[in-house]
Each structure stands twice: as structure tokens, then as C-alpha cells.
């Protein structure tokens with residue numbers, strides 16, 4: 077069995093996880109609306125346990141393990157074509173998409189374990205499914221190709237690994253942001269909203285250092301090694317800086333201006349959009365040195 | 371109802387504090403309805419009651435001592451009027467007053483009071499009526515507003531720079547954006563936006579801004595890290611953003627739980643003070659300073675470094691003028707993956723010659739440069755010089771009475787003339803490694819050997835008799851313009867000298883930039899992964915007040931709530947469950 081098979085199975089797994097999380101969300105008792113708009117429930121429904129929720133967590137956990145097997149296999153397949161051994165398969169869009177769709181549920185599961193909050197699960201598994209579906213679609217080549225010279229560097233692995241791990245946390249914040257905005261429109265209860273708001277901030281606070289390390293620091297070091305310049309205002313580099321500034325902005329308006337709730341939720345959504353544009357949009361819409369995509 | 375300024379408990383229907391006269395309400399910034407000070411959302415219109423948060427400093431509530439407002443803060447609260455309209459950004463006038471005393475809010479921040487109030491506040495603070503230019507400048511330089519404005523501007527300009535291609539020649543812009551577009555682009559230097567004076571100024575300004583912020587904040591952080599955490603009274607604890615009221619017998623249990631969680635706990639009578647990770651606060655300052663370090667590295671590199679590109683063939687020697695040495699290309703080659711046309715790596719063997727002596731020989735490859743005297747040579751590209759240096763081998767046949775007779779093989783170059791066997795001569799007029807026909811006639815699509823073609827002419831003396839095209843990939847297709855040409859030229863061999871593309875660069879800023887990176891990551895990790903925590907508890911009137919401060923109010927909430935839940939679930943029996951278990955175990959031992 078090859079890696080593609082395991083990725084295919086994990087796409088199915090994330091889809092199931094997505095459906096279960098959705099059933100969990102819908103199955104939760106909704107908030108009571110009053111004339112005043114909102115009423116605080118004794119225990120926020122995001123913390124409710126349902127059978128669907130347990131099933132969803134189990135499915136996601138197993139699927140992440142299947143994805144891990146897929147990635148190990150892919151690493152072995154790669155090492156058969158190139159002598160240069162890369163410990164992670166991160167050489168083209170297909171492989172990085174597969175890695176990202178493994179990292180998002182993983183980052184999410186950390187929050188679920190830490191804060192017992194399952195509400196964002198549907199977004200995490202949904203995003204993972206979408207990314208894997210795009211990866212497995214005919215749009216992208218799944219072929220194992222030997223590495224072109226510039227990619228034979230360990231800095232590349234560190235660069236992609238940490239950047240995407242950081243972005244996986246941003247994806248969780250994105251999910252929390254969307255859910256926050258949707259619930260607020262519906263008049264969700266105060267405690268639920270507060271937890272989502274806080275979850276979004278925590279996710280960004282955990283992801284920002286990783287993203288800085290991967291995108292900014294390792295990116296610059298790799299560019300210095302490969303091309304002799306650590307920074308060149310290449311569209312990819314520039315967009316990564318834009319994304320980085322965007323999240324720095326998020327942190328400052330939150331900590332210093334006390335922006336919260338809807339405002340920061342919108343910023344979390346915007347930041348993730350910028351991150352995705354940096355990653356995929358730039359490859360297909362703007363040209364530059366980094367366009368190894370195939 | 372507890373007063374947000376002084377902690378005095380007032381009757382529920384009070385509108386002003388009986389102790390200090392501050393309004394006991396928070397006005398909604400959307401609809402101006404009055405809300406209780408602890409509301410998070412407006413109970414009239416549902417809008418979130420968001421306000422600026424006071425940065426947690428050692429004694430966030432320096433406001434009170436025995437129920438009375440203290441010193442400058444008290445005077446400023448009086449001047450501010452205590453309407454709590456929230457338009458300054460803080461929840462209450464008292465909070466703004468504290469922020470002003472700390473220098474976090476400006477003396478003219480009160481929208482309601484305007485210039486008159488600003489004047490009085492400056493008088494209280496002992497500031498000159500009109501602040502000096504330096505003070506004004508410093509205030510601007512350390513303002514977060516400037517930081518956010520700068521970041522937004524940098525982001526927007528950066529986006530423009532990725533949409534409009536950079537560094538092309540004027541004709542390109544004229545073609546794409548018209549003459550007016552070109553003029554605008556040149557006027558605002560949009561074709562080299564990232565090196566324009568205004569973009570670079572924004573970057574420098576942001577770095578200065580960041581550094582100034584770090585300096586201003588450092589005093590507060592340092593105090594927080596070094597000074598012992600002071601005890602707080604029950605009233606003070608009640609004002610903390612995260613706090614809870616519990617039964618007094620839980621005091622002991624709280625102490626145990628905090629020790630379990632690696633807090634440093636100390637008790638003074640019925641007051642408890644606990645803290646951990648306080649030095650995590652320095653993270654923000656370290657990271658802000660690192661921004662300046664990185665920028666200085668960038669400037670150093672820009673001023674003292676250089677970047678060059680050199681193309682060289684085997685055997686060639688070129689000088690690196692900036693380093694005062696020369697480099698000889700001993701050899702260059704590519705390696706393909708097995709059974710594949712895909713390139714695995716490019717190699718160039720270089721020898722550095724300094725002062726006539728060979729000092730260093732190294733084979734470089736992509737990601738593996740050579741460095742001498744601080745100057746690095748990187749393997750950047752590789753190619754074959756088909757256009758000027760191709761060596762072509764033709765097999766020649768002559769058709770006689772319908773059968774082809776071999777004439778021979780010849781290796782020649784473009785432009786050279788060679789004899790044929792019957793006294794005629796032939797000349798290679800042109801060679802195309804990647805032949806394509808365009809509107810302007812034959813052309814090259816690329817420098818790679820994708821569709822090689824040659825054009826030859828056959829002479830009898832000085833008279834041109836025939837001309838013909840020949841394609842390596844389509845040998846039978848010999849396009850003759852004169853049908854009677856008896857010669858057939860087959861392109862059977864092609865060679866071209868290879869050249870190597872070297873990026874030559876020196877960047878003395880690199881060590882500084884890398885040092886900045888280390889600081890940046892260290893600071894970020896400290897700030898986000900080692901969040902400072904302070905917890906106070908005090909017993910008063912048969913109630914246990916517990917409250918705490920983290921890095922940011924809501925950031926601490928989940929941890930705090932977890933702690934409180936665990937406390938509440940403990941049903942204060944004198945023999946806790948753990949010891950019961952121990953009892954059960956004892957008989958076996």
C-alpha cells in the first residue's frame with residue numbers, strides 16, 4: 077500500500093469526523109433567547125458531552141494516526157528517489173497540503189484536550205478534508221519526484237514544518253472566529269462566546285512563535301544558504317511578512333486596545349485568509365523564485 | 371455594588387460611590403445606556419462593552435488605601451468627573467486616571483473634559499502646561515497608535531508591490547499601464563517600491579517605534595520581575611479582572627493547590643500571595659528589542675555588503691574586485707538522477723587565487739557555497755552556451771540517381787565554412803537549440819536543447835547554390851528551398867561549453883540579523899509559553915477573596931476558572947480523600 081492510499085483513507089476519516097462534529101453541534105441544546113438578546117446558561121453548551129462528540133473525537137484521533145502512517149510512507153517513497161534524505165515529505169504542494177491537513181486536526185485536538193471544547197472540531201476536520209481533497213484531486217500531481225537542487229536542504233524541512241504548524245494553529249483560531257461570529261449573530265450565550273474568543277487568542281498566541289520561527293527565521297536562513305540573500309522581496313516572502321504583520325497587529329489591538337470578540341474574530345479570519353494566500357494564492361496568481369509548485 | 375475605583379461596597383441602587391464619588395456604572399459606547407461595572411455586554415442593546423485594558427503592573431490598584439483614593443490618581447479622578455463614558459477607551463475614569471499617572475494614557479485623553487481638563491491634569495502631574503517638543507515627540511514615538519498605523523501602511527504598500535511587478539524596464543510599465551501609469555509609477559518609485567525612500571523610512575520608523583516602546587515599558591517589566599509581589603486586601607482583590615468569592619475554609623486547600631501548580635506561595639496572616647513565571651514578562655521587551663537588532667543587521671548589510679552575479683566557463687578566471695582576489699573555474703558539471711533527465715545537482719570546482727597564490731579549492735553545489743574573506747560564492751544557476759559556442763557534428767550524404775551515398779562526417783561551429791568532396795563548400799549559417807517559428811521568422815524558444823535545428827548554405831566558388839534546414843529530431847525532414855539540392859545534412863552531434871552562474875555576495879549584517887532572530891524567538895517563547903501568573907487571596911467577613919493577573923485578562927481566565935472549579939469541588943472535610951486511600955493501603959504494608 078502506498079502513501080496515497082492512506083491519505084485517501086484519512087480524507088474519508090476527516091469527512092466522517094466533520095459529520096460527527098456537526099451532529100454534535102446541532103445536537104447540543106441551543107441557547108434561550110430573551111428580549112434582552114442573551115441569557116447566560118449555567119454551563120455553556122459548547123462544553124456539553126454528546127455521543128456524537130465522543131465519536132467525532134475518536135474518529136479524528138484515529139484519522140490523524142492514519143495520516144501519520146501516510147506521511148512516514150511518503151517519506152520512504154521520497155528517499156527511494158532522492159539520495160538526499162528529507163525527514164518530512166514537504167517538497168511540493170501535494171505533500172505540504174497533506175501535511176497541513178494532518179497538522180490542523182492535531183493542533184485542534186490539543187485544544188479539545190486542554191479546554192474540553194468540541195465546538196471548533198467541525199471546522200478543523202472540515203478544513204483538513206478540503207485540503208486533502210484538493211491534494212488528491214487531479215489538479216495536483218501526486219507523483220513522487222526527485223528533489224530539484226535548491227530543495228535539498230534541511231532548512232527547507234524546518235521552514236515548511238514550523239510555518240505550517242503555526243498556520244495549523246491559525247486555522248483553529250479561524251474556526252473559532254467563524255463560529256464566534258455565527259453564534260453572536262444568533263445570540264449565543266455569553267460564556268460560550270467568551271470561551272471561543274479566548275480560544276482564538278490562545279491559538280494565535282501558540283501559533284505566532286511557531287510561524288515566526290518557520291516563516292521568518294528559517295525562511296530567511298534557507299534563502300541565505302540557497303541564494304546568498306536572506307531577503308529579496310520576492311512575492312512569497314513579502315506575503316509571508318504581510319501575514320506576520322497582520323497577526324502582530326491582532327496581538328497589539330487585543331492587548332493594548334482591548335479589542336475583543338467580533339473585532340478580533342474578524343481579524344483572525346482575515347489573518348488566515350492572508351496565510352492561505354501566501355501559501356497557495358501566490359503560487360498560482362503571482363510569480364517568483366518560490367514557485368516550485370507542481 | 372462595589373466601586374470600581376476604591377472598592378467600597380455601596381447599596382445596589384447607588385449611582386455614585388459614597389466613599390469617593392465615582393459613578394458606579396459603565397456607559398455603553400453604542401447606546402449610552404448605563405450598565406453595571408462588571409457587565410461584558412450592554413444589557414440594553416447587546417453591544418459588547420469593550421474597553422482598553424490596563425496593563426497589569428505590580429499594584430494595578432494603587433488606587434486605594436483603606437478605601438480612599440490615593441494622591442495624583444485621586445486628584446485626576448476628581449478632575450475627570452467620574453462620568454465613566456468610556457470614550458477615552460477605558461472602562462472607568464478611575465482606570466484612565468491610573469493609566470495617565472502611569473504614562474499609558476495621555477493627559478488630554480478625556481474626550482468629555484477637553485483642553486481644560488487636560489490642562490488641570492498636566493498641572494497635577496507637574497508637567498508643563500504645554501508639554502515640551504521632546505516630550506510630545508517621545509509620546510508619539512512610543513504610542514501604539516503609531517505602531518498600528520505604520521504596520522497598516524507597510525502592509526498595504528507591500529501588497530501593492532506584489533501586484534505591480536518590480537524592477538522591470540519602463541517599456542514594460544508603459545505597455546501594461548499606459549503612459550500616465552508609467553509616469554505615476556516612476557513618480558512614486560513603484561517599480562522599486564521596497565527600496566523607495568518612503569518604504570524604507572516606514573520600516574526604520576517602525577523599528578524606532580518598537581525600540582522606544584521597549585525602553586518605556588522596560589521599567590515596569592523589570593519592577594514586576596524583581597520586586598516582591600505585594601499583598602492585596604480583599605477589596606483590592608475584588609477589583610481584579612479575574613476573581614472569585616469562596617468559602618473561607620478553602621484557604622488551606624488553595625495554598626496546597628497552588629504549590630502543586632508550581633506557584634511560589636507565601637502567607638501573611640490571612641492574606642496569601644502566589645506567583646510564578648514572573649520573568650516571562652521580559653519576553654515582550656526582548657522581542658521588541660530584537661526588531662531593532664534585525665533592522666540594524668539589515669542596514670549594516672545594505673551599507674557594507676554587496677551582491678553580484680558572475681557567469682564563467684571552465685578554465686576561466688575572474689576577479690572579485692571587492693575582495694581583491696580572483697577565482698578560477700577548474701571544472702563544472704551536472705549530475706542527473708539515475709535513468710532520468712531530472713537534474714540532481716550542479717557542481718563547480720573553484721580555486722581562489724590571492725596575491726598570485728592558490729589559497730583554497732572547493733567544489734560548490736546548490737546550498738553549499740564557498741566562503742573566502744567573508745565573501746561567499748553560491749551556485750545559483752547553470753547552463754550551456756548554445757548560442758555562441760555550439761559545436762555541431764553533421765553526417766553528410768549526397769543523392770545520386772535516387773540513391774544516397776555517404777560523403778563523410780564533419781564537426782564544425784556556427785559561421786565556419788567546410789569543404790565538400792566535389793569542390794563545393796558548405797557553411798553553417800545559424801543554429802537554434804530550441805527552434806520555433808514566430809511572426810518574425812525562426813527564433814529560439816529557450817536555451818535548452820529541446821528542438822535543435824541548423825541552417826546551412828552550399829556554395830560553388832562564391833556562388834550560393836543551395837540552402838537547407840536540418841532538424842536533429844526530424845532527420846528525414848530536410849527543408850530545401852531549391853529542390854535539386856543533392857546534399858543531405860544530418861545533425862548527429864551537438865556540444866556546447868557549459869557555464870556556471872555564481873552569486874557572489876558579502877553580507878556583514880548576517881551575524882547581527884541571526885542574533886536578532888535568536889532574541890526574537892527567545893522573547894516570543896518567553897512571552898507566550900511562560901505566561902506570568904500572580905494570585906492573591908484574603909479572607910474578610912467570612913468570605914475568601916481570590917483573584918489573579920496573567921499576561922492579559924482573558925488569557926488567564928481558563929486557568930483561573932479551572933483552579934476555582936477544583937477548589938469548589940473540595941468539600942472541606944478535615945480528612946481529604948487522599949488520606950483515606952492511604953489508610954486502605956496501609957494494611958498491606
Ligand code: HEM
Nearest residue numbers: 324327331332425512513514517576579580583654661897
Ligand atoms: C514589528 C514590530 C512588532 C512586533 C513583531 C511586536 C510583537 C509583539 C507581541 C508578540 C506582543 C505580545 C502580545 C501578547 O502578549 O499577546 C507585543 C506586545 C506589545 N507590544 Fe509589540 N510588537 C511590535 C511593535 C510594537 C511597537 C512599535 C510598539 C509600541 C508602540 C509595541 C508595543 C507593545 C506593547 C505595549 C505590548 C503589550 C505589552 C503588555 O502586555 O503590556 N509593539 N508585541
